[in-house]
Amino acid sequence: GQNIDQPTEMTATEGAIVQINCTYQTSGFNGLFWYQQHAGEAPTFLSYNVLDGLEEKGRFSSFLSRSKGYSYLLLKELQMKDSASYLCAVRRRGGSYIPTFGRGTSLIVHP
Amino acid sequence: EAGVAQSPRYKIIEKRQSVAFWCNPISGHATLYWYQQILGQGPKLLIQFQNNGVVDDSQLPKDRFSAERLKGVDSTLKIQPAKLEDSAVYLCASSLVSGTGQGYEQYFGPGTRLTVT
Numbered sequence: 001g002q003n004i005d006q007p008t009e010m011t012a013t014e015g016a017i018v019q020i021n022c023t024y025q026t027s028g029f030n031g032l033f034w035y036q037q038h039a040g041e042a043p044t045f046l047s048y049n050v051l052d053g054l055e056e057k058g059r060f061s062s063f064l065s066r067s068k069g070y071s072y073l074l075l076k077e078l079q080m081k082d083s084a085s086y087l088c089a090v091r092r093r094g095g096s097y098i099p100t101f102g103r104g105t106s107l108i109v110h111p
Numbered sequence: 112e113a114g115v116a117q118s119p120r121y122k123i124i125e126k127r128q129s130v131a132f133w134c135n136p137i138s139g140h141a142t143l144y145w146y147q148q149i150l151g152q153g154p155k156l157l158i159q160f161q162n163n164g165v166v167d168d169s170q171l172p173k174d175r176f177s178a179e180r181l182k183g184v185d186s187t188l189k190i191q192p193a194k195l196e197d198s199a200v201y202l203c204a205s206s207l208v209s210g211t212g213q214g215y216e217q218y219f220g221p222g223t224r225l226t227v228t
Contacts, residue, residue, distance in 0.1 A: 101155070
């Protein structure tokens with residue numbers, strides 16, 4: 001089976017840095033995605049990690065440790081528009097490549 | 112480039128009625144996914160197609176849900192009969208490929224919000 005764990009909710013201040021953690025247990029691990037989902041909207045792709053290390057993309061960075069079953073999404077210079085749910089999704093190989101999403105972390109950015 | 116299209120956007124039905132959702136993926140995307148997202152939860156994969164073949168449908172309640180992807184392009188998801196617990200947003204997504212390499216990220220449609228009363 002699979003287990004993906006993320007904090008339910010986080011709050012942060014505009015301009016600050018926030019780190020959203022994701023831990024997972026799965027067989028056949030083949031990569032981890034982060035998606036952003038604003039309320040009432042569809043998820044949009046942020047990042048994909050398959051190798052250990054940090055991937056930086058503008059204000060957002062994503063880190064993966066395969067041996068620890070751990071990832072984090074780092075958001076810098078927070079803006080009000082970053083208030084959204086952040087979904088961690090693990091891709092596993094089971095015949096083909098099958099994605100499984102966590103419950104998501106609701107991030108609230110306040111002034 | 113046009114995104115993933117879904118219709119209808121909203122649907123209200125009574126329990127035991129049937130409903131169908133339609134999805135048109137991004138042109139050229141071989142892989143199509145249907146997800147169910149209940150409020151406050153992450154999307155749950157119902158079925159994954161590679162072209163017109165089913166890759167995974169292990170979480171699809173097959174006694175009431177069915178899906179098809181004729182000709183490997185558009186797809187429909189049907190619920191018959193609906194239950195109260197089917198109230199959710201149904202998301203369709205597509206990706207270029209489902210294996211390794213580029214094109215693995217999913218592009219989501221706007222979703223269909225289903226309310227079963």
